[in-house]
Amino acid sequence: MQQEKIGPEHSTRRRDPGLKARRWLPALLLLVLPLGVFAQDTPEAAEKTIRYRVQVDAPRALAETLRNTLDIVRWQDYEDTTALVLDRLMREAKDQATEAAEAEGYFKAAVEVTLGPAEANGRRVVHVKVTPGEPVRITDVSIDVNGPAATDKQYGAPAIASLHDTWSLRKGERFRQTEWDDAKRRAVTTLASSPYAAARITKSEALIDPDALSAALTVDIDSGPFFRFGELQVEGLQDYDVSLVRNFSTIARGEPYTTERLDQYVRRLQASGYFASVQARIEPDPAHAEAAPVRVSVIEAPRHRIEGGVGYATDSSYSSNFKYNDFNVDGRATQLEVTGRLDVKIQNLGFVFTRPPTASGYIDSLRGQVEHTDISGLDTRTGLLGVHRQTLEERDRTGYALTYYEDDQRAGDQPRIRSRALYADYERTWRNVDALIAPTKGWVLNTEVGAAPLATRVFGRVIAQSAWWVPVGLDNALLFRLEAGAVLASSRQGIPSALLFRTGGDTTVRAYAFQSLGVQQDGVTYGGRYYAVGSAEATHYFNERLGMAVFVDAGNAGDNLASLHPAFGYGTGLRVKSPVGPFRFDVAYGQESHQVRLHMSVGIAF
Helix, strand or coil, X not given: CEEEEECHHHCCCCCCCCHHHHHHHHHHHHHHHHHHHHHXXXXXXXXXXXXXXXXXXXXXXXXXXXXXXXXXHHCCCCCCXXXXXXXXXXXXXXXXXXXXXXXXXXXXXXXXXEEEEECCCCCEEEEEEEECCCCCEEEEEEEEEEXXXXXXCCCHHHHHHHHHHCCCCCCCCECCHHHHHHHHHHHHHHHHCXXXXXXXXXXXXXXXXXXXXXEEEEEEEECCCCCEEEEEEEECCCCCCHHHHHHCCCCCCCCECCHHHHHHHHHHHHHCCCEEEEEEEECCCHHHHHHEEEEEEEEECCCEEEEEEEEEECCCEEEEEEEEEECCCCCCCCEEEEEEEEECCEEEEEEEEECCCCCCCEEEEEXXXXXXXXXXXXXXXXXXXXXXEEECCCCEEEEEEEEEEEEEEEECCCCCEEEEEEEEEEEEEEEEXXXXXXXXXXXXXXXXXXXEEEECCCEEEEEEEEEEEEEECCCEEEEEEEEEEEEECCCCCCCCHHHCECECXXXXXXXXXCCCECEEECCEEECECXXXXXXXXXXXXXXXXXXXXXXXXXXXXXCCHHXXXXXXXXXXXXXXXXXXXXXXXXXXXXXXXXXXXEEEEECCCC
């Protein structure tokens, strides 16, 4: 029986077969090459160089590992290899190949390293043949967490449960050294992401029995003390006051530490546009567990930024756009953003002035925009000017807005219909998810209530949007989405088109053109006073990034509830996880349109 014991200092280190040999081989060559003449019977034999190539005979995955780890492979293009050096390389190759096979779970592998005759080009062939045999499989897994986390029901218990749920080496699976090292690293990282930031492995054993082809894994983790956030310590500022960085934080001093809260703060700073780089950390020193200082290091971004590009989207075809930013237009960190868009369906020009967050956690902005759209037979021209205030916290965000709309629309040769409204609205969003950018578990609920007391036609407006993510094992996920809205008025006439509802497109009802579902009249799609959209999607992931989904969408918009006959879309698509959210490439068939459409989108719809 072989026993592997790894102490806490090696708990996340990957074993690399042949590492020791590679460290001293260059020095050996420098020593052996000039002195090799004394190790041979004749100086001529010692000085004679041998050109060779390596042929690896092993199962594909193992063969790739061997090519990447064997020193004899790395040195096969070295022109001054002597017989002495090649002999040493071949003997080392046998040991390294044995280690490589064991790292892949083959502890009874048969290894042969032989030197064949010269080929036509004069090169000798070194044959490395590895017959792996049956792999060692995991027969037992024991993970014990000691320390305060073991009795902490509020924070420790969920972290320990997550540690067990995400443990990747299950009973019956083949033992691999790299996966064993990675599993331990992830286990410690999972616990250290909770308030137990100083978690460490105190014992780890992989007991290998080559005869029984079994592996018994044991990991003991000490949670360490319960950590709380302390004061913010900011470095790297030049043009901005330290209050800018501090006001982006919603972390209260004394709040239990989690990496999620710290990462959320870092993402907020990075997304603000003020900084080119942001790093934040605490030192997991048990002596400061009650108030661990948060060290924030920033590099300020250039004040001005100009962006532009051309692209293609299935909703709007080819498009061009530009954006100009001045991140300190008044010397007090007020941002100016000017944007423009030009495509077949939509043309607009807009600006936004945004103040930095206040000490109480609010961001205020002033925005204006003019836009022309020509979608589904309806030509609209809209201008708006408004003020907006929202809170910082993404998981429980509140927003307020007051916006003036000036709008006119025309269908075909009909006269233009003009409308205006001073619209006030209140918005609230709750996010109870495991990750803000790319959720895999939890729910999101967004609600909006508004009214236009001063308008061509007085009206009210309500919207509710929700989504649920349900993981099914480690490789599958379900997503359910439901949203609905209503404009409370006796008629849609006199209400700005931007505040009415149309649906269809990449992020609503796939298989239908962008905003093509609504009130149908004389071949034109008008916005309606009501809408409802629902979706169910199942995804299977082949690895950590790539997956395939099947889905069903349904929805429509109309002037009354009785006219909301759902238009169905069915399809399948590719899913790729990215830093900005999931990328979706879908093919969908419309039950009502009898057409197949392609759809592409990135991120979360709301």
